[in-house]
Amino acid sequence: xxxxxxxxxxxxxxxxxxxxxxxxxxxxxxxxxxxxxxxxxxxxxxxxxxxxxxxxxxxxxxxxxxxxxxxxxxxxxxxxxxxxxxxxxxxxxxxxxxxxxxxxxxxxxxxxxxxxxxxxxxxxxxxxxxxxxxxxxxxxxxxxxxxxxxxxxxxxxxxxxxxxxxxxxxxxxxxxxxxxxxxxxxxxxxxxxxxxxxxxxxxxxxxxxxxxxxxxxxxxxxxxxxxxxxxxxxxxxxxxxxxxxxxxxxxxxxxxxxxxxxxxxxxxxxxxxxxxxxxxxxxxxxxxxxxxxxxxxxxxxxxxxxxxxxxxxxxxxxxxxxxxxxxxxxxxxxxxxxxxxxxxxxxx
Amino acid sequence: xxxxxxxxxxxxxxxxxxxxxxxxxxxxxxxxxxxxxxxxxxxxxxxxxxxxxxxxxxxxxxxxxxxxxxxxxxxxxxxxxxxxxxxxxxxxxxxxxxxxxxxxxxxxxxxxxxxxxxxxxxxxxxxxxxxxxxxxxxxxxxxxxxxxxxxxxxxxxxxxxxxxxxxxxxxxxxxxxxxxxxxxxxxxxxxxxxxxxxxxxxxxxxxxxxxxxxxxxxxxxxxxxxxxxxxxxxxxxxxxxxxxxxxxxxxxxxxxxxxxxxxxxxxxxxxxxxxxxxxxxxxxxxxxxxxxxxxxxxxxxxxxxxxxxxxxxxxxxxxxxxxxxxxxxxxxxxxxxxxxxxxxxxxx
DNA sequence: TTGTAGGCGTTATCAT
DNA sequence: ATGATAACGCCTACAA
Numbered sequence: 045x046x047x048x049x050x051x052x053x054x055x056x057x058x059x060x061x062x063x064x065x066x067x068x069x070x071x072x073x074x075x076x077x078x079x080x081x082x083x084x085x086x087x088x089x090x091x092x093x094x095x096x097x098x099x100x101x102x103x104x105x106x107x108x109x110x111x112x113x114x115x116x117x118x119x120x121x122x123x124x125x126x127x128x129x130x131x132x133x134x135x136x137x138x139x140x141x142x143x144x145x146x147x148x149x150x151x152x153x154x155x156x157x158x159x160x161x162x163x164x165x166x167x168x169x170x171x172x173x174x175x176x177x178x179x180x181x182x183x184x185x186x187x188x189x190x191x192x193x194x195x196x197x198x199x200x201x202x203x204x205x206x207x208x209x210x211x212x213x214x215x216x217x218x219x220x221x222x223x224x225x226x227x228x229x230x231x232x233x234x235x236x237x238x239x240x241x242x243x244x245x246x247x248x249x250x251x252x253x254x255x256x257x258x259x260x261x262x263x264x265x266x267x268x269x270x271x272x273x274x275x276x277x278x279x280x281x282x283x284x285x286x287x288x289x290x291x292x293x294x295x296x297x298x299x300x301x302x303x304x305x306x307x308x309x310x311x312x313x314x315x316x317x318x319x320x321x322x323x324x325x326x327x328x329x330x331x332x333x334x335x336x337x338x339x340x341x342x343x344x345x346x347x348x349x350x351x352x353x354x355x356x357x358x359x360x361x362x363x364x365x366x367x368x369x370x371x372x373x374x375x376x377x378x379x380x381x382x383x384x385x386x387x388x389x390x391x392x
Numbered sequence: 393x394x395x396x397x398x399x400x401x402x403x404x405x406x407x408x409x410x411x412x413x414x415x416x417x418x419x420x421x422x423x424x425x426x427x428x429x430x431x432x433x434x435x436x437x438x439x440x441x442x443x444x445x446x447x448x449x450x451x452x453x454x455x456x457x458x459x460x461x462x463x464x465x466x467x468x469x470x471x472x473x474x475x476x477x478x479x480x481x482x483x484x485x486x487x488x489x490x491x492x493x494x495x496x497x498x499x500x501x502x503x504x505x506x507x508x509x510x511x512x513x514x515x516x517x518x519x520x521x522x523x524x525x526x527x528x529x530x531x532x533x534x535x536x537x538x539x540x541x542x543x544x545x546x547x548x549x550x551x552x553x554x555x556x557x558x559x560x561x562x563x564x565x566x567x568x569x570x571x572x573x574x575x576x577x578x579x580x581x582x583x584x585x586x587x588x589x590x591x592x593x594x595x596x597x598x599x600x601x602x603x604x605x606x607x608x609x610x611x612x613x614x615x616x617x618x619x620x621x622x623x624x625x626x627x628x629x630x631x632x633x634x635x636x637x638x639x640x641x642x643x644x645x646x647x648x649x650x651x652x653x654x655x656x657x658x659x660x661x662x663x664x665x666x667x668x669x670x671x672x673x674x675x676x677x678x679x680x681x682x683x684x685x686x687x688x689x690x691x692x693x694x695x696x697x698x699x700x701x702x703x704x705x706x707x708x709x710x711x712x713x714x715x716x717x718x719x720x721x722x723x724x725x726x727x728x729x730x731x732x733x734x735x736x737x738x739x740x
Numbered sequence: 741t742t743g744t745a746g747g748c749g750t751t752a753t754c755a756t
Numbered sequence: 757a758t759g760a761t762a763a764c765g766c767c768t769a770c771a772a
Binding site: 106109112114124134148149150167321335342 | 481
């Protein structure tokens with residue numbers, strides 16, 4: 045008769061317990077788990093029965109200690125509250141799911157310290173690989189991760205000649221598209237509402253804006269930059285107030301915002317202060333998050349293939365993990381302008 | 393002289409390697425890691441030096457295999473794309489951070505299968521505990537988790553007489569607040585735009601709406617329910633179209649939506665079809681996400697203390713993990729109506 | 741203060 | 757087809 049496992053034990057059942065109650069050896073249980081074809085049907089059923097009875101749950105720690113690899117991926121997001129990143133995450137998740145891996149989401153919330161803590165912990169966990177939209181892509185901790193053997197893919201940023209893969213969107217082009225569009229519809233004074241210059245995306249989009257402006261032969265001083273503390277709805281509102289404060293003759297007739305959060309904040313401030321969009325102020329956002337199209341004055345925005353961004357990033361990571369001869373790759377997607385009422389319409 | 397660790401080895405350095413290069417025993421290295429006070433300053437520095445040189449990274453799998461517990465918590469979210477849940481997550485994160493634990497976010501995306509896969513994996517990982525906003529709070533897998541020793545706290549749902557803690561908001565009251573407000577401002581025909589009845593929150597909010605309606609002595613048939621497939625922006629738009637389709641004399645003058653995503657979709661469809669808010673249709677949302685206040689017609693909404701919800705949930709979980717005499721608790725927060733232009737204003 | 745030994749649960753390599 | 761056994765890396769008594 046089978047030996048009863050430690051009764052009343054709060055410890056969860058191990059393969060050893062399963063082996064004991066099934067009356068087989070430990071190796072057999074392991075075979076049932078990992079190579080079921082090597083074990084006869086009857087014993088296998090007996091073992092499976094024992095596992096169910098005991099409520100056996102595989103211990104992933106022991107497993108990965110032994111095999112040297114886990115079944116997890118992680119994505120360290122820059123801002124989980126920004127729908128752009130959750131959409132990217134969805135793309136990653138899809139790829140992870142099809143590869144049979146679990147995806148952990150970590151939120152750095154734009155803070156280097158949190159990002160660092162997450163990275164350290166993920167490294168200790170020996171996750172198979174890390175996807176990250178970094179606070180600062182030049183952070184040495186990222187190189188250190190790679191040196192120590194954790195593959196990393198940078199999402200939504202690039203770094204020249206780097207030792208990792210990255211997937212990004214051409215932000216300079218995106219900035220150009222936005223401003224070219226505003227010029228096309230007749231604007232001669234435009235504001236670029238950016239987050240802090242420390243954010244690469246913000247810099248690049250501003251650079252694209254300036255390029256388009258210069259190429260149209262317009263005077264540089266008529267493209268004014270409003271710099272915000274963070275690319276958030278609240279800052280967009282604040283930017284709106286600063287805009288109203290300008291003397292009418294110097295006040296821009298249009299604004300290009302570094303992301304949709306800023307644009308939505310600006311939109312709301314504009315409307316609620318009694319002005320109209322695009323009549324008094326045309327607005328272009330960036331990212332084309334769902335809420336942009338859903339704004340009462342639907343927002344013109346620069347769309348990024350955020351789902352593909354995530355999926356491709358995950359694929360690169362999985363390739364790096366799986367293929368011995370992996371070559372690092374810098375993928376750059378092309379953004380696209382989606383024109384809506386906030387620059388075109390006569391609404392509101 | 394210290395023994396050199398396996399050169400060129402792709403395997404990462406272990407405590408053993410550190411001990412070897414530092415010329416101390418394995419136990420001393422462990423002490424440096426776990427009780428630095430027990431080791432003399434000079435040896436400690438030597439060991440730390442060796443760790444730095446070797447790029448030593450603690451192996452969390454081995455650690456938790458040995459100690460029987462991890463340093464991670466997880467929150468399984470119902471919809472990572474809904475800012476309500478990301479705000480809840482932020483509250484959880486705060487509590488986890490102060491407790492020195494890492495938080496993994498998992499997204500079930502409303503799919504039972506994904507939820508189940510995440511739970512299984514987290515259980516195998518032996519996370520310290522799981523917070524979850526479940527697709528279905530009666531899912532037996534949740535009870536099974538608890539039986540097998542993983543503490544669980546349900547977020548944003550309750551279950552009567554249950555074997556776990558939960559933190560929720562009184563959704564029936566929330567529904568009442570919304571509809572009482574609409575009655576107050578003079579509406580006599582109101583639509584309740586809900587997601588599928590399978591979602592408890594949707595049921596409860598609808599129930600509250602009906603209670604308020606009945607108590608005001610209004611005829612039940614004048615509170616019409618529009619049921620949507622999912623509580624999303626797209627479905628809100630679709631609901632708007634259905635509303636327009638109704639004959640004018642039966643058409644509601646106000647809508648209460650089960651969440652802000654629906655409300656924003658409805659708002660947008662209403663405005664873009666040339667009608668006004670609240671003139672032609674007053675709208676109340678639920679959750680008071682940031683985008684609700686930021687809508688061009690700021691949305692009246694039922695606010696939930698989503699940050700506190702998360703924080704409290706995490707605290708309960710940590711208590712359950714840490715305190716032996718833990719008592720399960722069902723915390724219920726009170727929602728609050730935030731009235732804005734979508735029911736009050738004369739804008740737009 | 742430092743070193744030694746045993747074991748956590750699993751997998752994989754051998755024998756049988 | 758099944759069983760015994762030795763790691764994986766770490767922690768913690770306990771011994772020196």
